[in-house]
Amino acid sequence: MRQLAMPSSLCVRWTPSHAKPARAVKPPVGGLMLRHPSALALAASLLVAGVAQAQTQVDLVAENTEPVARKDALIEAPASLLTRVDRRNLAWTAAVDGRPAPAQAIDRNGDGFIEAVVLVADFRPNQRRRITLRPGAAETSSRVQAVLNVQAGATKTGETFQGGRFEPAARLDVPAEHTVHDNLIAMEGPAWESDKVGYRLYLDGRNVTDVYGKKQPELVLHRIGLGQDDYHAEAAWGMDVLKVGEALGVGGLGVVRGAMAEQIGQVDSISAAVEANGPVIAAVRVDDRGVRVGDGRTDLTARYEITAGSRLTWVRARAGADAPLAAGLVKHPGVTVLQSASGGDWAYLASWGPQAENRDDLGLALFYRVDEAKPADDGRSLYVRFGEPQNVRYAFAAVWTKDGDIHDLAAFRAELDRTLAELEHPIRVAPLR
Incomplete structure (x- = not known):
């Protein structure tokens, strides 16, 4: 475990991205007393057979x-x-x-x-x-990557960290002194991307996801948000295309309070870790401890996973049994709201319209199982509320008109229906007979 030196007793606990946690490995012949040559021969033959197997x-x-x-x-x-x-x-x-x-x-x-x-x-x-x-x-x-870049050796001057160098981390325990926009973490939190699209998660009380539209398949997020670029401005690679505000972003997790799906808000502690980094899947895990739920608190754990060649991020999450857990999409004025036809195990909520930061058309979608969540609209977010917060699964996606061949509402709807059909009928895998 390496520590970043910070002023005023601020200590950020992190693990460099090249570190691999040790795993306990059971001995191949546990408990066997080798006291006789025949026992040794038997053990050797078993070991050889095991290796071959x-x-x-x-x-x-x-x-x-x-x-x-x-x-x-x-x-x-x-x-x-x-x-x-x-x-x-x-x-x-x-x-x-x-x-x-x-x-x-x-x-x-x-x-x-x-x-x-x-x-x-x-x-x-x-x-x-x-x-x-x-x-x-x-x-x-x-064709995928997960990124968690943290500023090492910086000094907090006023409201921001300055003078350090961003380095990749495998894990970060966010210090209590961390505040929004303080430049401690590149892109304000972990990010993940495929050759199609990128996403980031705000590693603070917002805890929701944002979209990086990409104009090229190259993996780029490892060099974004390092203090030398404005990712809100369109560049050759793409840009941050979504304005989240106080809503749930694209597929962000939140809690239902009163009649609104809200961001989780201040928590006791937050940590994040890169759990997979290609070549097929990239994944990030985020733990929020002490999320306010009514008069009590609960812990929220979520894993975000993207696959090569796909726009979908899969989310698997769990919280306390009584947590009114929700996931949703920011609802900007003037968008067209889409819902899938009934009849299958999966459904979607989606929106299309000029909701990108630069007013380009942008499509947002959330896919969920109809027996696990119910859709709602509070005016600020389109969202689903989960019936079993201890076992949550869903997926979300974003489509920017400059990231490929989807340029209008009809094409976006066709992409939604195609994705829904693939969720209903995944590739079947069986032993070769």
Whole structure:
């Protein structure tokens, strides 16, 4: 753990981004007393067999069950299919129909055992593709990244930190002295991006998400907000396109107080960590402790995850059982509000119109399961309230007219319906027979 030297006893606890937490590893032959040559031979043979078993490849079939083509479709091979491999192995390689493809192990609960191996691939209508997974590292480029840049060696002069240098951190425990716009954290909090779009989260009492529209697929957020640029002004790479105000931004978490979905406000403490950083998925975790709920307090934990080739950020969150937890979209004047037709397991709330900072058309969307949340509109935010705040899942996305080929309301609606169909019919993964 490295500490940033700050004046007035201010100490920011952080972990450099290259640090990896140690994990407890069980011995392969725990408790076996090797007192006899035959026992030694048996143990050696078991160890050799175990190594061979741990190196066995996993052969699967991934199927697009829909009669439409899909680009950069997420393939998630759950742990239940990763038989005869060591689930502590975080490095994997993949091939799709024999062609190498980037792959990534996912450990969302942090217990040291992977929950899935993920990759993306294109599919023709109703196509089945052979997936081969093997433990092992491979050099590959990433189409996603998560960023948490913190100013080290700075002095707080007046209301802002100055004179330091921004450095990447893997984790940050936000000091109590941190205030909005004090320049301690680049972009005011953690950020994540794909080759399609970028997002950031305000790491303070606002705790909601903002949009970085991108005009090129290059990963750029690691160099944004370092005090040498104005990301509210349009640049060659793009810009901060959304004005959040007091609303929930794009897919931001909040609480319902009275008749309004509000930002969480001041809390006892906040921390953030980069939990995954490509090549397929980038993820950030944010913990808010002491969120005010009625006359009491609750803790809120959320993980934000983006996939290569996608605009969607997936959110998994949990809070106390009685927390009136909500997620929503800022509602700017003059926008067109969209809701999906009923009938499926998933639905969306969305808006389209000249709501970008530079008055470009911008689309915002929130996807949720109809049996887990109910939609509402308080005039400031379009939002959904979750029935089980201890187990929240949803997704959000933003589309800027300068980030691709979606330039009008009709195209945006078609993109929403396409995404909804993919949520209803994810790529099916099964053992190869």
